[in-house]
Amino acid sequence: ASMILEALCVGACCSPAALAARAGWMEDIVDGLLAKLDDLGLRRAVRNSLHRSLGIGGTDAPLVSVVIPAYNGEGTIDETLRSVRAQTHRRLEIIVVDDGSRDGTVETVLAHAAVDPRVSVMRQPNAGVAAARNTGWRSAAANLIAFVDADDLWAPTKIARQLEALDVAGGRAGLAYTWYARIDPDSRV
Numbered sequence: 001a002s003m004i005l006e007a008l009c010v011g012a013c014c015s016p017a018a019l020a021a022r023a024g025w026m027e028d029i030v031d032g033l034l035a036k037l038d039d040l041g042l043r044r045a046v047r048n049s050l051h052r053s054l055g056i057g058g059t060d061a062p063l064v065s066v067v068i069p070a071y072n073g074e075g076t077i078d079e080t081l082r083s084v085r086a087q088t089h090r091r092l093e094i095i096v097v098d099d100g101s102r103d104g105t106v107e108t109v110l111a112h113a114a115v116d117p118r119v120s121v122m123r124q125p126n127a128g129v130a131a132a133r134n135t136g137w138r139s140a141a142a143n144l145i146a147f148v149d150a151d152d153l154w155a156p157t158k159i160a161r162q163l164e165a166l167d168v169a170g171g172r173a174g175l176a177y178t179w180y181a182r183i184d185p186d187s188r189v
Contacts, residue, residue, distance in 0.1 A: 100126030
């Protein structure tokens with residue numbers, strides 16, 4: 001882990017603290033490097049060590065399972081996945097449930113999964129959005145579930161702010177939600 005960290009610092013011409021300040025893009029690079037390791041136990045240990053060294057993600061952060069039901073979402077799923085993957089809270093399991101799409105939805109999701117091990121796709125015959133959501137949350141590894149549709153976008157701090165709200169509320173809250181803004185097909189709010 002220290003060799004990888006040193007190589008990243010040398011390559012970026014900066015200190016570990018400066019590198020950590022740019023953790024969003026850097027974590028994708030680290031995850032790509034670690035995905036090449038065959039031994040999953042070693043991969044997890046090296047990843048956690050790097051995260052601790054850089055002060056990002058880490059295993060202390062709660063895991064959040066993101067469930068994305070998708071039906072013929074080829075035109076929007078790429079941007080949706082980009083917004084989910086760009087969350088400042090990095091410890092995510094991203095489950096896309098393909099609900100019998102007949103377009104390139106699955107191929108787009110698989111392209112994201114190839115560069116981000118947090119992304120996975122499940123396939124089922126078309127049964128509707130509620131059934132796809134149910135399929136996704138039933139397979140989730142986390143106790144915290146976040147739903148997003150295949151044509152929606154998240155602000156980068158959405159999950160972090162919701163986790164903070166749940167933490168502040170303590171046992172008095174079991175749900176956190178956000179307001180929304182409508183966006184037209186030309187990305188105008």
